[in-house]
Amino acid sequence: MKKMLPLVGIMAVLLLSVVVILPATITSVITVILGGGEEEENGSDAESITLSLLLSPEVEAYRNQVLKEAAKHKMEAYIELFLAVMQQESGGNGQDVFQASESKGLLPNTLSVNESIQQGVAYLTAMIKKAGCESPTDMAHIRLALQGYNFGGAYIDYAVKKDGKWTQKNTFAFARQKSKGIRNTGIRAEQLGPWRYGDQYYTSHVLRYYQMQSGDNAAETGEPVKIPLNNRMTWLFPQGIPDTAADMQPYLTQIEVPVYTVKKKKSKMVLTVHKKLAAEICAVFEELVKIKFPVDASCTAGYCFRYMASNSNRLSYHSYGCVVDLNWTHNGASYTGWPYKPGKDKLAVTKKVVAVWKRHGFYWGGDWSASSFDPMHFTYVNH
Numbered sequence: 001m002k003k004m005l006p007l008v009g010i011m012a013v014l015l016l017s018v019v020v021i022l023p024a025t026i027t028s029v030i031t032v033i034l035g036g037g038e039e040e041e042n043g044s045d046a047e048s049i050t051l052s053l054l055l056s057p058e059v060e061a062y063r064n065q066v067l068k069e070a071a072k073h074k075m076e077a078y079i080e081l082f083l084a085v086m087q088q089e090s091g092g093n094g095q096d097v098f099q100a101s102e103s104k105g106l107l108p109n110t111l112s113v114n115e116s117i118q119q120g121v122a123y124l125t126a127m128i129k130k131a132g133c134e135s136p137t138d139m140a141h142i143r144l145a146l147q148g149y150n151f152g153g154a155y156i157d158y159a160v161k162k163d164g165k166w167t168q169k170n171t172f173a174f175a176r177q178k179s180k181g182i183r184n185t186g187i188r189a190e191q192l193g194p195w196r197y198g199d200q201y202y203t204s205h206v207l208r209y210y211q212m213q214s215g216d217n218a219a220e221t222g223e224p225v226k227i228p229l230n231n232r233m234t235w236l237f238p239q240g241i242p243d244t245a246a247d248m249q250p251y252l253t254q255i256e257v258p259v260y261t262v263k264k265k266k267s268k269m270v271l272t273v274h275k276k277l278a279a280e281i282c283a284v285f286e287e288l289v290k291i292k293f294p295v296d297a298s299c300t301a302g303y304c305f306r307y308m309a310s311n312s313n314r315l316s317y318h319s320y321g322c323v324v325d326l327n328w329t330h331n332g333a334s335y336t337g338w339p340y341k342p343g344k345d346k347l348a349v350t351k352k353v354v355a356v357w358k359r360h361g362f363y364w365g366g367d368w369s370a371s372s373f374d375p376m377h378f379t380y381v382n383h
Contacts, residue, residue, distance in 0.1 A: 056087060144160075175195035182196040220279060221279040299328045303319070333365065
């Protein structure tokens, strides 16, 4: 029987109504379909928390087992990629969790769980090496390896010879060749691509679950600070501001940031934030460690798709991944009634902490009017 990982610590991170939102958010990540459009032949190219909010609890339950198997191949660094593939293949359900039976020449769903993990890790490892991946963030070669996992290693040889890399166009071309020109129709074409061979959108389907990718929307440290306040939402969302949790997913990433705990120890925690702000927020937390400001991971969080507590018809700016609430039970806002005692409470935000955030382009809710006073709140867009 599979053992479920305890989620108490993660749920605590997302207190303040996040507990209600989290299941819907996870569901939206898992069920989004990344279709290729109609122009099918011209596709465009407190303690350490290790749980990924992009993965289902069923997949997370296999993390340690997959990690042990990856260690046999000295591929521990790629653990998030292995788990993202499992998420796409099975969601952690059933026996053949990596859908790896066919890679051994067997009928689908032939392997047991243990056999599937062994074969899935071994086969993806072979594709990663064949594609020439240099690191878990080498996205050009990661894409090549992923499509190889779905199509077989012959695709990697084909793509490298044709274009020197993965492209959506050569993915279609390979599938067309292998299908002998037989087309998919209807929903099958939308989900898997125009040709009746494999999943031609496999790279996109897997990468929506992969937290190590920097993504096309990533920004260097210092870049967000230069954007004028009035232009920041447009800079974050050049294609228009999302209005659903599903629409937000392409803009989000997870970052592991260092924290200094109340017990005066260095630890790490995970935050989900907008990709363009990831490097800047990491830099903030690195500075907070240097000044030894303690962070409580159980009451610190970033992205949460929800409506405002004061206006149920308006989305909170937490929904856009551009806000971080820091030690919220120790930095009570005017609407919470919780205490805020800087100088007396070690977890209460101080002037030094505010100065760190401001240097990195963020605004502080403690500067707002008495009716909106919100010292836990650090926002890139001053909302």
